[in-house]
Amino acid sequence: MRFVLLCLSLTLSATPSWSQEAIGLAAPDEVADSGLLQHILPRFSLKTGIRVIADDAGVLVLETEPPGDPVFARDGVIYHLRIEQDAKHERFRDWLLSDIGKRTVESYAPEQGTPFSASFDIAAVETETVIDGDTLRGEELSMTHCGRCHVIGPKNRMNGLGSTPSFAVLRAMPDWSERFEAFFALNPHPSFTQIDGLTPPFDPQRPSPIYPVEMTLDDLEAILAFVSVITAADLGAPLQLQ
Template identity: 45%
Template sequence: MTRLIVLIYVCLSFAPIARADDRLVRLFAPAELVESGFLKHLLPRFSLKTQVRVLIVSKGQAHDIAFGAEGVAVFVGPDTAWHMQVLAPQHPGVQRFTKWLLSDVGQRTITSYAPDSVQMFDLPREPDTDSPELEFVGDVATGRDLSRQLCGRCHVVSETERMNDIGSTPSFFVLRTLANWADRFQTFYVLNPHPSFTQVQDVTAPFAHTRPPPIVPLEMTLDQLEAILAYVARLEPADLGAPLQHQ
């Protein structure tokens, strides 16, 4: 009986620690970004929505996410393109933060930081160059239907379904504003959380018997992915606010 009581005490003692770790994300950001005041605007709004706390750490300290010159481009300003490097992709809090930052709500939070009524940060946009426009050979109508069938349970994929998304999941229209949108769609099956439930024929390895997918699997072929890309390429990128302004 005594051993049972001790075992229960030990389990209860360690359980809150694990949950606390899941709700704490350590973020490194260069001094100029911290001093801009932007993170004091951004991070509390994420924490209020998710109950996940983000702790800013100093250079050299262990961290789960870093803002800097490497990784995925997430915002621009002032005069700097900021990227996000994810060092702990399996951390539940990190996954929530990255999904939130790329969601409609997160994107609006980025562009709404305007001290003295001057917008300081904007979203990455495709450069205005003469580079050839990306073309995909898939059938657009088929891509639209596949997007609704395979992706519509989490993402808004068409104008008629604007209110049917998961709040923390970016719409196809928001994703189209990103300079690397095509890369993201072409390799989506390796970007969290997709690997845990996605199978692309002749590309991804089968799920391990000991780790089945947490939801109904998403299964597709490369030809179907090409059709989805052709459809997404025709979408008008979301209007996420006024262009970046400088004083």
């Protein structure tokens, strides 16, 4: 009998899912009380040999708001999994996001309430791009270097070229920051623009056709900061860019 118990003890201690320290998973009450964790966690451990248990003080955390990876939803609430930089944590997250993990979540039928879903859409949140920098200096530099062609604002609203979009119109474009960051490479700017330490010198055989625009990277950053805070033009329907 002692031999049998010893063999059983050795077998359990040699099994990965029993021998290693468990990883705790904290979850909101509505998830913990639903029975979902008791359904999915043993199946994950059986599949991978990594023990994850329900634990209010766990290092893995399920929350109803970001940050974290959205893993399942119920009654319109999306639950996000927050993990630490650990291979076992990542394995659990990847399993939840895999087809088999999703099927495991959706196969659970709670005694009360609606089932959980692992298939849902995340609404994209549009964020406003604001660039740190000296906006006042950026406005002055914009007037000096760009105001000869572009309308920068009320100060030169009558001086821009009719064929050249104003800063407000450019600011309304979805890719405005990329356009301004690389303006010196977009026609017609390369033929008359020099960014110190960035653009190559003009070809002596092809000098600038107009008085050149010369600035530093710090100047460009100040202009970007200024453009990031100006009011975009209201162009009505979304732009159809080609």
